Structures are given as structure tokens and as C-alpha cells.
Amino acid sequence: MPSFSVLKKRRDFVKLTKHGVSVATSSLVLQAAPRDLNEPTSHPRIGYTTTKKIGKAHTRNRCRRRLRAAAALFFDKYALPNFDYVLIARHTTAEVDFSVICRDLQYALQKINHRLMPEIADNATKNNSPADNSAD
Numbered sequence: 001m002p003s004f005s006v007l008k009k010r011r012d013f014v015k016l017t018k019h020g021v022s023v024a025t026s027s028l029v030l031q032a033a034p035r036d037l038n039e040p041t042s043h044p045r046i047g048y049t050t051t052k053k054i055g056k057a058h059t060r061n062r063c064r065r066r067l068r069a070a071a072a073l074f075f076d077k078y079a080l081p082n083f084d085y086v087l088i089a090r091h092t093t094a095e096v097d098f099s100v101i102c103r104d105l106q107y108a109l110q111k112i113n114h115r116l117m118p119e120i121a122d123n124a125t126k127n128n129s130p131a132d133n134s135a136d
Contacts (some may be wrong), residue, residue: 004043004044004045004071004075004076004079005046006046006047007084007086008047012045012084013047013049015033016033016047016084017031017086019033020033020084020086021033021112022112023107023111025108026090026092026096027092027093027096027100028067028087028089028090028093028105028108029088029090029108030085030086030087030088030105030108030109030112031088032083032084032085032112032113033083034083034084035082035083037082044075044080044081044082044084044085045085046075046086046087047085047087048067048087048089049088050063050064050088050089050093051089054089054090054094055094063089063094066094067089067105069098070098070101070102070105071105073102074102074106074109075109078109078110078113079109080113083116085112
């Protein structure tokens with residue numbers, strides 16, 4: 001079971017659009033914003049958006065399924081606690097190779113986390129650098 005919950009209320013999506021930071025890639029757009037500290041959970045939350053501009057219902061559903069699958073792979077590792085994220089599908093999300101979606105999501109998460117919390121992102125990058133592992 002993933003350690004994040006799903007955004008479902010429109011006000012959460014609107015808040016992210018107005019006050020959040022976004023990163024666009026070729027296959028998706030990622031938005032993020034800090035959550036109010038008075039909420040009880042510290043897990044990150046994620047929402048998915050696919051508009052009618054993407055295509056018919058079966059195409060939008062396929063995009064959402066692919067975004068959910070990619071999020072399940074990377075959000076446990078890269079998402080910051082007490083932050084809300086929204087994944088927005090683009091026209092290419094349905095047709096592009098799944099590995100491209102995964103690569104774009106990983107890149108977008110790292111970049112957006114660096115913008116939101118530079119000190120945390122820098123420490124995570126230093127801890128995962130290959131130079132540290134070569135000293136063994």
C-alpha cells in the first residue's frame with residue numbers, strides 16, 4: 001500500500017493551481033504546494049487531472065491509469081511529507097512509452113522538490129551520489 005493519499009476535492013486542486021509550483025515535461029505536468037500544518041496527516045497527497053482536450057473517455061482513463069502506476073513507483077521515494085502534488089496528463093501521455101513517463105515523473109519530482117525545499121533536496125542528492133558509494 002502506498003504511503004500517500006489521493007486528492008479528491010476541487011478546492012485542493014484549485015489551491016495547488018493558484019499557490020503551487022509546477023514543472024512541465026514532455027509527457028506530464030507536476031504541480032506541488034505545501035499543505036496546511038493543521039491537517040492531521042503528514043503523508044504526501046496526490047491528485048490526477050486529465051481534461052477533455054486529451055481525448056475521449058477511454059484515452060483519459062488510460063492516461064490516469066499510467067500516471068497512477070508511475071506515481072506508485074516513485075512517490076514513496078521522492079514525495080515530501082506535508083505536500084500536495086497534482087499530476088496533469090498531456091496529449092502524449094497515452095501513447096508515449098511508460099519508461100518515458102517514469103523518467104519524466106522522477107525528473108519533475110526532483111526538480112519541484114528542489115524548488116520547494118532546496119536544503120532537503122540537496123541533502124538527498126548528496127546521500128545518493130555515486131562518489132559516496134565508490135569509497136567502499
